[in-house]
Amino acid sequence: MEKEKYIASGILELYVAGSLSEAENKEVYNMMLEHPEVLQEVLDIEAAIVKLTKAAAPKDKVTFNSILNKLKGTDNDTKVVKLNKPKSNWSSYTGWAAAVILGGGLLWMNNQNSTLETQITEIQIEKDFFETQIEDLNSDLADSKKIINVFRDKDIISVPLAGQAVYPEAYAKAYWNKADKTVYLDLAGLPEPPEGKVYQVWSLTLNPLTPTSLGTIDNFKGDDNKIFNLENANESQAFGITLEPEGGSVSPTLEQLYTLGVIES
Amino acid sequence: MQLEALVIKFQQKDERAFETLYNMYSESMHGVIYNIVRDHDIAQEVMQDVFIKAWHKADSYNSSKGRFFTWILNIARNAAIDKTRSKSFKNSSKNLNADYFVDILPTQDNLDNSTDAIGIAKFVGKLAEKCKKVIDLLYFKGYTQKEASETLDMPIGTIKTHNRNCIKELREMVLN
Structure with a gap:
């Protein structure tokens, strides 16, 4: 069945x-x-x-x-x-041709892709660079604004420091804000200190002549606008700047007095 | 000689066995090929290709996988269909979709044909239209059951039994 x-x-x-x-x-x-x-x-x-x-x-x-x-x-x-x-193998050849074209296309795309990736990386680096520049400019601008504000302060005492015997062309300016006990020094008129030497800023009282160190200018070379600020809680009557060995001295080397200015009272 | 022995000899590259098989099946293949390509010259060309291919690929035939007739029928249908897909053939812009074998069966007006063929044509003419179509798709064109069911808009499960009934009718007509 x-x-x-x-x-x-x-x-x-x-x-x-x-x-x-x-x-x-x-x-x-x-x-x-x-x-x-x-x-x-x-x-x-x-x-x-x-x-x-x-x-x-x-x-x-x-x-x-x-x-x-x-x-x-x-x-x-x-x-x-x-x-x-x-x-009779026509279709198989077409298949191979298609595979080769596809393979080539993939290689090309891959190549395109890595080129684009490189470009993106380059642009990213450029962008970072510009961002840093903007940051720097902003910070410079902020500094400049701060300086302007300092100079505009009505309490500020402006003291021109004239060049002395060792370097007569030298000049500097001190801006002293008694209220916040800060002195700003515009040292654009000083020559670059030689290797191993730094400028040291002194507060002076005149009778008797008593120098008090306000500190050394350690970053003279690296500072763009050559404006430095130091603390000054003294009853200063004059400011002087001497060239001292690195690290500063206990008392000023008067032969190396670059600028000096008396505060008009 | 038994068919099995004949096929084995053919596979051993025996030309006389080849000729015997050719005489048994070549006209059938010619009919199948011509039904697909509908061009006398192209049909002759495909015929030669089919039997040359059969000769070269004789080793690939294995009786456990199917009838020798079915094997060569497959080669013939595939070769003919490949031909219709070739560029040169398409350029002659033949539209064969609607054609089926009944169109090419000899008519009584054509006295050159064998009386046998005319007799068969007469019998086939009596088959139901759906039988003619299912026979065309499954035997002449090599459709699968699924393809035939889609083409004929007939459930796939009924193709088998429907075809069985059609072939039964055909056998009663042509074998007696």
Whole structure:
């Protein structure tokens, strides 16, 4: 009964048509080996299809000799086979070509991408640089505004310091705010101190002449506007600036007095 | 000679076995190919290609995987379909979608055809339209069940039994 059901299912017709899966083909094959009725059924189906398809053939027959001649021709002349083959492989070549183009495209995109990334990095560095510059300018501007405000303060005492014997062209200005005990020194008129030397600023009382160190100007070279501020809680009557060895001296070296100015009371 | 033995000899490059198989199936293949390409010259060209390919690829046939007829039928259908997809063929702008094998069966007016073929054509003419179409798709064009069910707008489950009934009718007509 099993085999009759199998035959009736229609699977054998599809087997001859070639529309079954590999597993189904195997199954039919095994059934044919086991059951002669199944094999006979397949043979009948095939015979009917052979007859039917034959009826559709045009009357201009293709002779076996023409096949044989072509076969021998291609066997002798392998070039013909090679010429014929690529024709049927057209789609595979197209596939390869597409793959190559795609691969090339990916490489190009990758290359583009890294170029863009480099550009972004460069722009980022440039941006950082500009930001630093703006920051510097802002800070310079703030400093300048602060200086202007200092100089405008009505409590400020302005003291010009004139050049002395050792360097007559030298000049400086002190701006002393007694209220906040700060003296601002504009030292743009002083020469750059030689290596190993620093300017030291002194507060002086005149009778008797008593110098008190306000400190050394350690960053003269590095300061752009040459304006420095020092604390001054003294009852100063004059300011003097001497050139001293690095670290400063306990008492001023008067031979190296660059500028001196007396406070007008 | 038994078919199995014939095929084995063919696989051993026996030309006489090849010729016997050719005589058995070549006209069927010609019919299938012509139904697809609808051009006498192209059909001849594809015919030669198919049998040359079969000769060269004889080793790839294995009886456990299917009938020898089905094997060569597959080669023929694929070669013919490949041909219709080629550029030169498309340039001749043939529209084959609506054509099926019934159109090319011989008519009685054409006395050059074998009486056998005319007889079959007469029988086929009696088949239901749906049978003609399902036979065309499954045998002449190599459609899968799924493709046939989509083309015929028929549930995939019924393709198998429907086809079985059609082939049953065909067999009664042509084999007796």
